[in-house]
Amino acid sequence: MLEKRGFDLSMYKDQCIKRRIASRVRARGFQNAAPYLKLLATEESELDALLAAISIHVSQFFRNPEVFAQLEKRVLPEMIRAAMRRKDPQLKVWSVGCASGEEPYSLALLLHELKPRGLKVSIVGTDISLPILQQAREARFAEMRLNQVPRRVREEYFVQEGQHYRLMEKIRGMVDFYPSNILDEESFPAADLILCRNVLIYLSRDDQDRILKRFAELLPDWGRLVLGSAENLLGAARGLFVTELPAERIYQLRRAVAPGLIN
Ligand SMILES: C[S@@+](CC[C@H](N)C(=O)[O-])C[C@H]1O[C@@H](n2cnc3c(N)ncnc32)[C@H](O)[C@@H]1O
Numbered sequence: 001m002l003e004k005r006g007f008d009l010s011m012y013k014d015q016c017i018k019r020r021i022a023s024r025v026r027a028r029g030f031q032n033a034a035p036y037l038k039l040l041a042t043e044e045s046e047l048d049a050l051l052a053a054i055s056i057h058v059s060q061f062f063r064n065p066e067v068f069a070q071l072e073k074r075v076l077p078e079m080i081r082a083a084m085r086r087k088d089p090q091l092k093v094w095s096v097g098c099a100s101g102e103e104p105y106s107l108a109l110l111l112h113e114l115k116p117r118g119l120k121v122s123i124v125g126t127d128i129s130l131p132i133l134q135q136a137r138e139a140r141f142a143e144m145r146l147n148q149v150p151r152r153v154r155e156e157y158f159v160q161e162g163q164h165y166r167l168m169e170k171i172r173g174m175v176d177f178y179p180s181n182i183l184d185e186e187s188f189p190a191a192d193l194i195l196c197r198n199v200l201i202y203l204s205r206d207d208q209d210r211i212l213k214r215f216a217e218l219l220p221d222w223g224r225l226v227l228g229s230a231e232n233l234l235g236a237a238r239g240l241f242v243t244e245l246p247a248e249r250i251y252q253l254r255r256a257v258a259p260g261l262i263n
Contacts (some may be wrong), residue, residue, distance in 0.1 A: 002240065004080065005227070007087075008161060010143060012038045013144065015203050017054060020054045020056075021033070021050065021054070022055075023037070023053060024046075024049060026051050026076050027049075027206075028046070046161050047137060048131060051129060055133045057099040057100060057102055057127075057129065058099070058198075059098075059099040059100060059102040059145070059146060059198075060102050060144075060145050060146075060148060061102045061103075061105065061106050061141070061146050061147075061148055061149045062148035062149060063102065063103065063106075063148070063197070064197075064220065064228075064229050064248070065148045065225075066247065066248055067104055067226065067229075067248045067249070068110065068119050068148075069249075069252070070200065070245050070250060071110060071226075072110050072114070074245075075193075075224055075244075075245075075250060076110060076114055076193075077114065077132035079121060079192065079222060079223075079224065080114060080115070080116060080224075081092060081194060083192070083222075084116065084118070084119060086237060088120075088211075089118055089119045089120065090119070090120045090121075090122070090167060090192075090237070091111070091115075091119060091120070091122075091125040091192055091193070092122050092123075092124075092189075092190055092191050092192045092193070092196070093107050093111075093119050093121070093122070093124070093191065093192070093193045093194075093195070094123075094124050094126070094189055094191035094193070094194050095123070095124070095125045095126070095195045096126060096182055096194060096195065096196040096199055097106065097126070097127055097128075097182065097196065097198065097199030097247050098126060098127050098133075098136060098177065099103040099126030099127060099132055099136070099193045100132055100135040100136045100145075101125055101135070101136030101137070101139060101175065102145055103125070103143070103195055103197065104123050104124070104125035104136075104177075104195075105139065105167055105171060105172070105175060107123055107193075107195070108123050108171050108174040108175050109153060109157060109171055109207075111123070111174070112157075112170070120191075121174065122176070123174055123175045123176070124175070124176050124177075124178070124189050125175055125176070125177045125178075125190075126177070126178055126179065126180035126182075126187070127177075127179065127180070127191070128179065128180070128181045128182070130179055132180070133177045133179055136175075137172075137177055139167040139172045140161065140164045140165070140166045141158075141164060141165050141166075141167070142163065142165075143163070143164075143165065144165060146158070146165055152231070152247075156171065157170075157171050170193065175202065182199060182203075182211055183203070183211075185208060185214075188214055188218055188242060190218065190222070191218055191219065192219065192220055192222070192223045192224075193224050193225075193226070193227050194214070194215050194218070194219065194223070194224070194227035195226045196211075196225065196226070196227060196228075197226060197227060197229075197231070197249075198226035198230070198231070199228070200212075200226065200227065200228070201230055201231055205234065205235065208234065208237070209235050209236050209237060210237075212225075212233065212236075212237035212240065212241070213237070213240065216237075216241065216253060219253055221256035222256065223251060223252075223253060224244070224252060225241060225250075225251040225252075225258075226248070226249060226250050226251070227249040228249065229249060232249075239254065239255060240253065240254055240255075241254055242257055243247045
């Protein structure tokens, strides 16, 4: 996997990986791993299927709607005010492990409506999987992915195409997608708001620590980090961030808000 797809399995938590590999072994009709390994050596498409199974790409527009409600009402307006006080007002958003794009597009929908004139917004979605990024760029979604999209937003920004809903170009064009492995030290773009939801759960404690430390270095003082609903700050990261909204897993930099406090 490392050689052929640049995906280092040893970085992932053992139990997760084993479960998902076992599901592919069964899906191909094998009782054990030996014949499956032979198949993997000869069938490139199975390697992609395995990569997709390991890095599950489940997402939804406005997943955990309470998070997006807080972003819309409280966090983004405050960040926009901070950005607008700067000489060249910009707001850079990074969705890490963006899967088929629902998360960065949800942000684009919010920012399209909130953004004041004069603010430059850039939204980047990165993921390790090339096929899922291709889907993200296409921006065609099954109806179930839009369950949390308010009717007015659905009618205004999506066009129904058969069984699917296609996001309009004015929103699609706000997001750039590119492949990147979060475990790779080189691949961190500049960002004021980082959403890294439901990605860290797959990684070891050490890698989580290392990545959270990089996020803290990257963010400006007025920046924010958003984690997934099953993810928490652990270990050294608790010294770097303070919790702004606990239920929504929204964090600010400790150095910016409470330099003396321990979380
Ligand atoms: C469960 S999805 C999360 C999608 C979205 N963030 C959300 O919460 O709805 C996890 C995504 O992380 C991606 N991923 C897994 N390991 C990664 C890595 N090392 N670097 C970048 N993306 C990764 C997977 O390909 C998958 O699309």
